[in-house]
Amino acid sequence: MNTEAVAKRLAELCRKGEYEQAQRELYAQDAVSIEMPGAPAGALGDAQGLEAIYEKGRQFAAMVEAIHAHDVSEPVVAGDWFSVAMAMDVTFKGRGRTQMAEIGVYRVRGGKVVSEQFFYDMG
Template identity: 60%
Template sequence: MDTKQIADRLVELCREGKYEQAQQELYGEDAVSIEMDGLPPGALGNASGMDAIREKGRRWSENIVEVHGGSVSDPIVAGDWFSVAMAIDATYKDMGRMPMEEICVYRVRDGKIVHEQFFYPTS
């Protein structure tokens, strides 16, 4: 798959809430996941390699009590990179109800996502 096909498939799976399937299907084993600087102690941080990224995803989903809404934009593709705007309104075990919006940026190499980075307010 090329970058546009991968981006479209990621958006499709995320809109269906199939994050684990997206990781399994679309990510390279050497992928990295980068969060914003300045996160509070105990927050999910950066992860390197698919085992660590899967664990990060598992911890995030286990913390969700209820999802009230959300959205995933169409992707914007440029070469080996693409970005997607995502939003979620959810109640978390450790934070209560918290709506969040972010820009997610991805890099594709050899037909797999190898880099994801998230941009959102930390205050």
């Protein structure tokens, strides 16, 4: 699968809320997931390896009380890289409702995502 096909499939699955399915289908076993440097205390950190990435997703899901809306943009592809903008209106357990927006930047090698990195405002 080339980068554009991986990007389109990832966006399709994320729009359906099927994040772990996207990882199972599209990620390399040794993929890495990188959060913003200086993320606030309590934020999920970086993860190395597919099992750790699954766990990171499960930890995020466990913090969520309700997802009111979410949106995933069309991917922008450049060589082995692509990016997707994501927005979410979510209520976190014990923290209330918030609007989140981020850019995910992904690298593809051998038809699989080998890295993802997220950029967002920390406020």
